[in-house]
Amino acid sequence: EHPKMSGSQVKGVSTGTTILAVKYRGGVIIGSDSRASIGGDYVVSKVVNKLIQVHDRIFCCIAGSLADAQAVTKMAKFQLSFLSIQMESPPLVKAAASVLKELCYRNKEELQAGFITAGWDKKKGPQVYTVSLGGMLVSQPFTIAGSGSTYIYGYVDAKYKPDMSREECMQFATNALALAMGRDNVSGGIIHLVVITEDKAEHVIVPGNKLPKFHDE
Amino acid sequence: VDMALSNVLELPASGFNFENSARNAVLEDVLGDGKTKTPKPMKTGTTIAGVVYKDGVVLGADTRATSSEVVADKMCAKIHYIAPNIYCCGAGTAADTEKTTDLLSSNLTIFSMNSSRNPRVIMAVSILQDMLFRYHGQIGAFLILGGVDFTGSHLYSVGPYGSVNEVPYLAMGSGDHAAMGILEDGFKPRLELDEAKTLVCSAIHAGIMSDLGSGSNVDLCVITRQGVDYIRPYQESEFKDQRQGRYKYKPGTTPILRENVEPVEVEVMQETVQKMDTA
Numbered sequence: 001e002h003p004k005m006s007g008s009q010v011k012g013v014s015t016g017t018t019i020l021a022v023k024y025r026g027g028v029i030i031g032s033d034s035r036a037s038i039g040g041d042y043v044v045s046k047v048v049n050k051l052i053q054v055h056d057r058i059f060c061c062i063a064g065s066l067a068d069a070q071a072v073t074k075m076a077k078f079q080l081s082f083l084s085i086q087m088e089s090p091p092l093v094k095a096a097a098s099v100l101k102e103l104c105y106r107n108k109e110e111l112q113a114g115f116i117t118a119g120w121d122k123k124k125g126p127q128v129y130t131v132s133l134g135g136m137l138v139s140q141p142f143t144i145a146g147s148g149s150t151y152i153y154g155y156v157d158a159k160y161k162p163d164m165s166r167e168e169c170m171q172f173a174t175n176a177l178a179l180a181m182g183r184d185n186v187s188g189g190i191i192h193l194v195v196i197t198e199d200k201a202e203h204v205i206v207p208g209n210k211l212p213k214f215h216d217e
Numbered sequence: 218v219d220m221a222l223s224n225v226l227e228l229p230a231s232g233f234n235f236e237n238s239a240r241n242a243v244l245e246d247v248l249g250d251g252k253t254k255t256p257k258p259m260k261t262g263t264t265i266a267g268v269v270y271k272d273g274v275v276l277g278a279d280t281r282a283t284s285s286e287v288v289a290d291k292m293c294a295k296i297h298y299i300a301p302n303i304y305c306c307g308a309g310t311a312a313d314t315e316k317t318t319d320l321l322s323s324n325l326t327i328f329s330m331n332s333s334r335n336p337r338v339i340m341a342v343s344i345l346q347d348m349l350f351r352y353h354g355q356i357g358a359f360l361i362l363g364g365v366d367f368t369g370s371h372l373y374s375v376g377p378y379g380s381v382n383e384v385p386y387l388a389m390g391s392g393d394h395a396a397m398g399i400l401e402d403g404f405k406p407r408l409e410l411d412e413a414k415t416l417v418c419s420a421i422h423a424g425i426m427s428d429l430g431s432g433s434n435v436d437l438c439v440i441t442r443q444g445v446d447y448i449r450p451y452q453e454s455e456f457k458d459q460r461q462g463r464y465k466y467k468p469g470t471t472p473i474l475r476e477n478v479e480p481v482e483v484e485v486m487q488e489t490v491q492k493m494d495t496a
Contacts, residue, residue, distance in 0.1 A: 012354060012378035036382065045374075045382050067378035071350045110353070 010065045010112050013037070013044050016186025018148030018177055019061040021118035021128040022160070023141050024169035027197035028126035030118040031173045032061045033148065033181050034189035046189045055080045057201055058096045058119030059194050063146040064133065069113040072103045093119040097129035097137055105135025116145055120196050144176065148184030152176050166195065170204070178211045238355060262430010264392030265295060265306035266400065266420045267361045267372045269385045270413035273441035274363035274370050277417035278306045279392070279425050280450065281432035288432065294449065296438045300325045300336050303364030304438050304445070308390035309377065310357035317358045321345060338364040338371040342381055350379030359389045365440050392424025392431040399423045414439065418452055425454075 013036050021030040032050040037043050050062050052073045058080070062069035076099045080091050083099075097117040104111060115131045130136075130143045142160055144152060156176055164172065174191060181187045191206040265278045278295035281288055297305045297318035305321075307314025321344055325336040342362055349356055360375040374382045374389065386404045388396035399420040408416065414437060424431045434450035 013376050013380040013382075036380075045384060047384070048382060065378065066380035066382075067346075067350055067354075067376060070346065070381060071379060074346075 013066040014064065014186075016040065016148075016184070017050060017063045017146035018144070018152070018180035018184060018187040019050060019063055019116050019146045020144040020149070020156070020173060020176055021061070021116045021142065022164075022169055022173055023118075023126045023128055023162075024164040024166060026126070027120060027166065027195060028118045028128060029166075029169050029173050029193055029195050030059050030061055030116065030128075031177055031191060031193040032146075033177060033187040034192060035181075035187055036066055037186050040186060043188075048189075049192060051192050051194050051203075052077075053201070054096055054117075055084065055091055055119070057090065057121065057196055057198075058093055058117065059196060059201065060096070060100060060115045060117040061145075062113060062115055064113035065111075068111045069115070072100060072111065072113055072115075075103060076100050090121065092121045092123055093117060093127040093129065094124075094139075097131060097139075100131045101135050101137040104131055104133070108134050114145055116143055118196065120198055125198075126196070144180075146180075146187065148180035148187035151183040152180045155179055170195070174206055175212055179214065181211070182214065182217065262392070262428060263295060263308040263390035264388065264396050264421050264424025264428060264431040265308050265361050265390050266388040266396045266417050266424075267306065267363045267386065268400065268404065268408065268413050268417050269363075269370050269372050270408040270410060272370075272410065273365045273439065274372055275410075275413045275417045276304055276306050276361065276363045276438040276440070277421045277451075278436050279421055279431040280434045280436055281425075281430070282311060283430055291433045292450075294436065296436055296447070296449075298322060299341055299362070300329070300364070301445070302335050302366055302440065303338055303341050303362065304440060304447075305341075305363070306361040306389070308359040308361075308393075313356045313358045314360065317345070317348070317356060317360070320348070335366065337366045337368065338362065338373065339368075342373045342375065345375050346379045346381050348379075349375065349377055354378040361387055361389055363438075363440060365442055370440075388420060388424070390424070390428075390431065392421075392428035395423040395427035396420035410439070414451070422452070 016037055017033055019032040021028060030051060034047050035043055036045040036048040051059050052062060053059050054073060054077045060073060079099050080096055083091050100115050100117060114133045117129045120126050128140055128143055130138050130145060141162060144156055159172055173193060177191050190208050193204040195202045262283050263279060267274060267276045276296055280292050282290035282293040295306055297307060299305050299318060299322045305318050307318060321341060324344060325341060328336055349358060354377045357377050359377060362373045362375060364371060372384055372387055374384060374387050386400045388400055403416045417437060418435050421435045433454050435452040437448045437451040439446040
């Protein structure tokens, strides 16, 4: 008999969360909220960083059990660093996503964590991949995940355009996260964004009082 | 051909075996809708807190250890030594926090000897994280790790499942809600030493007042680049009472009826002398 594996039954600190990644013209923006909670009623940390750098131009954002996610990304960081030494070149974004997928799929009974991997590589440029709870790996132009994502499917489906400029994409990501944080009780805090291009990975923070406000706020 | 007999006792594999926790979980589900619960291990109701200030880190803890409703230890030490520049407050299962911090301290001492360096705080945190994750939360250690190394002052929270968070201020234990309120209200970046000590002491005091599992005195530990100031106790309990009676019995309380002395006869069987080679 397997123990029930629903998102609300994560043991320990959980990042009930909203995370997303969006490809734009020349790069990719990956973003998250910053709340970590226990059992849906106590906020353990208001300033958790859910955007983990696994290589120079590859980031992943985490959802689910914080302990599981940190353990998996630690392992992935090591494997990718080793891989880049063996191959004498930076790893492909797909390779990073694959590493996470292998870890999630092989240990699916024990782990409760999902990831979005995004980055830039020489072969295919900017890319976005989702690795879900059970280890499914899918490539998409943009993706949202976490408990808060359910509230913004409509918004992102309506507002996404391929080949946006950097500013349009930043606004899109910020708005989506702010809307989700406004409705989901286990998402909140500040917005963390990382803009990844060929040249650099730039970390942008939108503090709580600078979040976009909508009609009833 | 060697054939193991089916009734020969199988030696258990070394290391921890968590088969029973899975069995317990299934039993709890199956038996009587939550009326039957597995027995719980003894915990120290606790308030621990930490704050990063201008020149380092201040850690604080209460000193009460409880065994259900009885105070088992009024002056227990919850701030554990990890390295000359790193200390750790522990909440949760008393035995687990004690042993985990001991293990960590031993490992880091060996590292220091091998590399001639003081360990970095992030190293201590990584080792703890790896170990606690491996045990899937079965080790009930809720830790606040604080220290100063050449990269700066750091304060980390480590949960029993292996989750790690770096924060400027923190409270844990059964009294954490009360302490957190004080910290949220009083914390500012780059506090002075006295402000930081007062803040942590008030936070622990709030835990002592509002939580039944926390009590007695407040211990503080101040860690800076220059060294460590372990103040035990920093603030004593206002509720110390005077014992009304004495538990020592006067000699002669129990009458001696009869005394009999018998020497023990020792027979020397063999005597050997081995010279120590002091060349």
